[in-house]
Amino acid sequence: MDIIKVENVDFSYVSQNDNGKQISNKVLKNINIDIPEGQFLAVLGHNGCGKSTMAKLFNGLLIPQSGKVFVDGIDTADENRIFDVRQTVGMVFQNPDNQIVATIVEEDVAFALENLGVLPNEIRKRVDESLKTVGMYEYRDHAPHKLSGGQKQRVAIAGVLAMRPKCLVLDEPTAMLDPKGRKEIIKTIKMLNKDFGTTVILITHYMEEAAQADRVVVMEQGEVVLDNIPERIFSQVEFMKKIGLDVPQTIELFYELNKNGFSLNLEILDIEEQAEQLADAIKGGNYGISN
Amino acid sequence: MLRDITIGQFFPGDSPVHRMDSRLKLILNLAFLVIIFIADNYxxxxxxxxxxxSLYIISGISLKFIFRSLKPIMPLIIIxxxxxxxxxxxxxxxxFKLGFITIYWQAIxxxxxxxxxxxxxxxxxxxLTYTTSPIVLTDAIERLLSPLKYIRFPVHELAMMMTIxxxxxxxxxxxxxxxxxxxxxxxxxxxxxxxxxxxxAFIPIIVPLFVSAFKRANELALAMECRCYHGGDGRTKLRQPKLAIVDLFAFLVFLLFTIIIILTNIYF
Known part of the structure; x- marks a missing residue:
């Protein structure tokens, strides 16, 4: 079943200019996406392509001007069920500092459940469970500002997990982290997807992160331009470069080699397999340097 | 340089004073204020x-902090x-008499x-602030003021603002x-x-600080909305304060203290 269904969605930000005239800025044009339960989806696109706006449609933070968004069968425009929508689709943002509310880790993780009026015993149970899931249980009585970036972001994820969402939307969760923190977060996300069957929508700038997804959606100027498995996306090196995006470095290397006569398969993303392929090509004497 | 500032003056510990229910502590603190003004002899x-x-000794707070707490009110006392x-x-x-200055024994x-x-x-x-963490204190204030909700006083909002x-x-x-x-x-x-x-010279610091604070506030509001925040209605709490034996004991000790003060007032 599709956990999120986006049907013919248009979205514009409306603002007023200096003369008091309304200007509308269309950021999403005729978006159609179905996301099946349990999928790990990565969304790529450079700044201003509308990917963050799209993320905000997924849990009813924004309501489209035309078209519909369904979360687990619920229309996000239905105000009476907005809390059901937000419980189903949890959202994690870029800056961990700006999404932690309380001064103690466990209090922050409990925040969503307190809002939902869950009973104290159940809150305690779920808070412990979420903190253990992201590996932050030992830090439950720490002050958030004393944690590292990766740890803070894991607390933020735990705060959302406590609602037991079926789907997790992460809007560039690693953008402000160091490489170590980035690794921690990606490991956590993949674990949630594999072991708990949580649907994951990861908006990112890092091609290496997107390469690990089941499916990649590429956005450009408010439209979905590519939607496929990562192998098929990153093999289109020229197209990706044309719209200002990168491909994983190994693919870039293979692409450059192919330009010089190699015939390497660009549709493999596993580093081990890539290495074998390259080794075979070199062993075969096919250096392919034509000039 | 600024990083070493501690918020409040809370010293964590596990003494009976620390373990007391924060609501009771707050109420007894106010009662203490009244009693000190009732006490009318040395x-x-x-x-x-x-x-x-003896409370300082029980709570394990170093006595030098008594003097530290007095420091801010020294000017007031002197004047x-x-x-x-x-x-x-x-x-x-x-x-004592010198020109227009006269000092009476009673004044001294x-x-x-x-x-x-x-x-x-x-x-x-x-x-109170030495032995109660700010978050617990906020919680206590919210709970004690909660009856004011009925006259539309924004108790929860106030507590939320303090926490944030x-x-x-x-x-x-x-x-x-x-x-x-x-x-x-x-x-x-x-x-x-x-x-x-x-x-x-501080304007170039204040302006970016405010801009960033507003940006943070905006993002925080979004994150709170994502976690179903909708004010204080129907909200529950992770921590449920329960009165324990230590609270009963503290209350009795305080009652004894009150009676002694009243008796000394009457007989001396």
Missing amino acids: LALGISAAFVL TSVLNLFLLTGEGEPI DTTAFMILRLFVLIAGMSL AMRFIPTLIEETDKIVLAQKARGANFEEGNLITRIK
């Missing part, structure tokens, strides 16, 4: 001082003492009593640090010039 004040002192000393009149002959007596009373009062009240403020103080201090360094790197000078130039 013996009663002396007993109160001994009571506060009122001086005024009292010179302006109060009493019966009999003044013991009243002033000394007032100083002692304020010392005991402040030392006792400070024990406490949460963001370290973050914003860190941010200020960064801005100061960034402005210094651009040649800003905060150490020289007269008062006005120095104050002006």
